[in-house]
Amino acid sequence: MPNLDRGGSVLEAVGVDAFEERVYRALLGLPDSSAADLAAALREPARKVSRALARLEGLGLVRRPEGRRFAPVSPEAAIGMLVNQRRAELDEVRGAAAEFVDAFRLRDLRNHATHPVEVVSGLDEVRRFSVGLQHNPEKSVLSFDKPPYATPPAGYDEVAAERPLLERGVEMRIIYERPALQLPGRLASVTELVRLGEKARTLPTLPLKLYIYDRRLAIIPLSGSHVSEAIAVVHPSALLDALIALFEAYWERATPIGAVPARATDGLSSQEARVLTMLGAGLSDQAIARQLGVSLRTARRRITAVMEQVHAQTRFQAGAAAAHRGWI
Structure with missing residues (x-):
């Protein structure tokens, strides 16, 4: 916990230092104030207070509508948002720590x-x-x-x-x-x-x-x-x-x-080459239909057409034709 007797900040865990918290507390009691007003109330230099207000505005604790005087954002919403943000950051740290542990463990497994x-x-x-x-x-x-x-x-x-x-x-x-x-x-x-x-x-x-x-x-x-x-x-x-x-x-x-050509080659279109490769790899008619995204009837028509084109009467012969072309 922060040591308030030594100038610590309750909001230190969400990135607000002790002086910024003093300015925020003062603004809660003096809403709609200028930097000069707060500086006078705190008996601090106006430039120092302005820097603190800019930082608080960046954190979402303070707002300044259309460049007018400063007003505090509801602590419940603003501080809750900062807590959630810090929690997400800590979750990222926890994930990174797990990666470091895995890297250490992998080294240990490989070497020891x-x-x-x-x-x-x-x-x-x-x-x-x-x-x-x-x-x-x-x-x-x-x-x-x-x-x-x-x-x-x-x-x-x-x-x-x-x-x-x-x-x-x-x-x-x-x-x-x-x-x-x-x-x-x-x-x-x-x-x-x-x-x-x-x-x-x-x-x-x-x-x-x-x-x-x-x-x-x-x-x-x-x-x-x-x-x-x-x-x-x-x-x-x-x-x-x-x-x-x-x-x-x-x-x-x-x-x-093998790698199926992306363009027509050896008398076959790229899709016909795919069908021939799938036949050579032993895929069923249903599997070929799924690969092509077509109905079973359409797939069978294409299979028959390809087998006729390479003069294959059986799937084994189709596989041999695909192997001859280097596709399986």
Whole structure:
């Protein structure tokens, strides 16, 4: 608490010093006063009082309608506003402190791990820890991408989030479970990431969700639901080596996903190229319809037209045509 015997201020916590509080208290008793009036009442220099009034006006404690004399703003409203503002600032400090703790913890996990596996639990802890790792890889990210997913924050852009990593040369090798590519717009995002430098492949199924950062740390969500309340953090150990080997074994079996051209090429329009790529990636007719934003009947017409254009009688042959063009 402020020490008033030493000239402290009750309002110090919201940014009002002792002299400014004296001026505000005087104005509460002498509303509609000029700076000179208050200076005389306080027996203080007019310039000093004017500076205090300007500061109080900036804080919303004092008003001066159309440049006339000063009047106090209702303490209940004005001080309440300052308290709420300071509370918001403290919340930001608390958030920054959590980031500092995460950075310290990440360093500790990378450099001073004493156990091969550590469990991080709690939605907020898992989210902060995971986000910190996603933005800090130095060399590589290996991942099994498998639904279900947590709901992304509003405005989340997968391409924008990964682009900085690719631009600074981080190797991104991602294996997508086929249902992941069937989500609306997902294949378009993945092919754009491939164009930017991601190495992507797909398989019908994957055994688990997995993230390996710089081959030094692995994350395994411990919940099968879309929200993970706990993750296993695997440090350098035989278990980490086994997870890396598991990833490489699945990588060899997976089908590559190439970048679909943005313009007409090889006799196909960009949309026809997308359809051919989706066929090669094993997407169902329903999934292709969702990706294109059209009805199932329209999607089937387009699928038939593309298969005829590349002389494919089966989806396997369509996949071979897409692979020949480098799109899977």
